[in-house]
Amino acid sequence: MAATRRVEVSGLQPHRLQGKAAVITGGSSGIGKATCEALVALGAKVVIADILVEAGAALVHQLNRNEKNAVFELCDVTKPQDIRSAVDACLREFGTFDIMFNNAGVALEAPFGFPFHTTSSVWRKLLDINLTGMY
DSSP states (O other): OOOOOOOOOTTSOTTTTTTOEEEEETTTSHHHHHHHHHHHHTTOEEEEEESOHHHHHHHHHHHTSSSOOEEEEEOOTTOHHHHHHHHHHHHHHHSOOOEEEEOOOOOOOOOTTTTTTSOHHHHHHHHHHHTGGGO
C-alpha cells in the first residue's frame, strides 16, 4: 500500500471549493491523481473517471478516510456514454456538477521512424483518447 501524503496547496484558502464537485478523467494516476488530491484538499468532492479500476479504488479509499470525498466511475473517454455516466454519478453522489477536468491521455512509445511504423489502428486510438475524447 502506498504511503499517504498530505497535499498542500499553497496560497489558496483550504475551503475555497467547498460545496463544489468535479469529474476528473484519467484521475487514477499521475496528474489526474494529483488533481483529485488537490481539489479534495480545497474542499471539493471528486468523481475519479478512469479505466484503471484498482488504482481508482485505492485513491477513493485514500480520499475518503474522514468523509465521503470521492467516488470511482469506470470511464473510457472514447465512449460518450461513459462520460455522461461520470457526470450523472457526480450529480447523483454529490448533488452538483461544477468542474470538468479532461485529463485522460495516452502516449505512444515512438520507435525509430515514427509515424511510419505505427499502425493506423494505434494512431486512431491515440487520437480518440487524446483529442476526440475531450470533445
